[in-house]
Amino acid sequence: MLASPTRFVAQRITLRSSNTIPTSFIPPFPRGLPQRSVTKASVAAMSTTSVNAVTDAGRGSITHVIFDMDGLLLDTEKFYTEVQEKILARYNKTFDWSLKAKMMGRKAIEAATLFVEECGISDSLSPEAFIVERESMLQDLFPTSDLMPGASRLLRHLHGKGIPICVATGTHTRHFDLKTQRHRELFSLMHHIVRGDDPEVKQGKPAPDGFLAAARRFEDGPVDPRKALVFEDAPSGVMAAKNAGMNVIMVPDPRLDKSYCTVADQVLASLLHFKPEEWGLPPFEDSQN
Ligand SMILES: O=P(O)(O)OC[C@H](O)CO
Ligand SMILES: [Mg+2]
Incomplete structure (x- = not known):
């Protein structure tokens, strides 16, 4: 059964961001934000293991995977x-x-x-x-958007193994088309794509609308949210997945304060660190990590 809208806890992200960010987290980049360089070297320099252990919630029961786009699949x-x-x-x-x-x-x-x-x-x-x-x-x-490390490998792996995958992004159609211009073939592996201007997405993340719409549109949908695994980079997106009753793996920018990373079921340094078998999904057959 789909999560009831009454479970939507939109305020939590606000409270978390205003009340629990340490005062020491004053803008660490006084001359502006340095650009994130997502080279293989920088990924290797990050944690090589997941920050959080997988919770028991969805382990072994995942049937469908939903991807965020900006900052998760694309370096936008x-x-x-x-x-x-x-x-x-x-x-x-x-x-x-x-x-x-x-x-x-x-x-x-x-x-x-x-x-x-x-x-x-x-x-x-x-x-x-x-x-x-x-x-x-x-x-x-x-x-000019580039893929994030591990995005192509993971999408091709899941698609090749017959795991239904889709995108639920906050970005609207015109921007989506520009961002994915160089990646059409990869995005064609998605069963469907839910964008921010979709009529069923009344409220953006952290509301669950996008993820719930995504779960409804799979061929055999609506998918039980407990069997859906979401990949997200943003605190609002992690909350949206949780508000939808889904399992969520966070792949945050390393500059994001760690206090934003306590809600997700698992936190990874990059998509390259994902181990599908931890979630009951077919393991990779290459030796990338
Ligand atoms: O992260 P996404 O894919 O939901 O996109 C949201 C905005 O377009 C960028 O923050
Ligand atoms: Mg994102």
């Missing part, structure tokens, strides 16, 4: 960061990871509202004007 979060840094520089302000953590994964208008309000520039720049201003810069950057 850096584009938002770059553009937002440029806009804030005009106001002599810097963009930091505590705000980035709140914005990522959300629908554009929700992230934009957070941005102008938390940066104290809402009198000069409306959320709508902010979206317009960043649009031309993003349109140039999105078609």
Whole structure:
């Protein structure tokens, strides 16, 4: 049975971000955020094992896998960061990871509202004007999107083994098309794709709408959320998966404060570190890790 909407705990992410982030987590990058370099070397430098042990919740019972897109399959979060840094520089302000953590994964208008309000520039720049201003810069950057390490390997593996896979992203259709321009064949392996402007996605992450819509659309759907495994990079996305009653593996940017990584069932340094057999899925047959 699908999770009841009454289980939706949208406030938890807000409370977590405002109450539990250590005060020592003051913007660690005073001149702006360094770009994340997702080379194999940087992945190897991260933890080689999962940060959290797999909980018992979904172990052995996973039948379907749902993927987030930005920052999880595609290295696109850096584009938002770059553009937002440029806009804030005009106001002599810097963009930091505590705000980035709140914005990522959300629908554009929700992230934009957070941005102008938390940066104290809402009198000069409306959320709508902010979206317009960043649009031309993003349109140039999105078609250059690269895959995150391990994304192609994992998608091809699951698809090859007959495990139904799909995407549930907060991004809207026009941006989705630009971001996936170079990766059409890989995304064609997905059974379906739920985007942020989908009519069934009334609320963005951390609401469960996108993941619940994704679970409904599998051929043999609706899939029992307890048998669905979600991969996410964003705190709002992890909460959305949990609000949908699903199992979730978080693959966070290493600069994200660790206090955001306590909700997921498992935390991995990269998709290369995923061990399908821990979740009852067919193991990889290569020796990548
Ligand atoms: O992380 P996604 O794929 O849900 O996308 C959300 C926004 O487009 C970017 O933060
Ligand atoms: Mg994401």
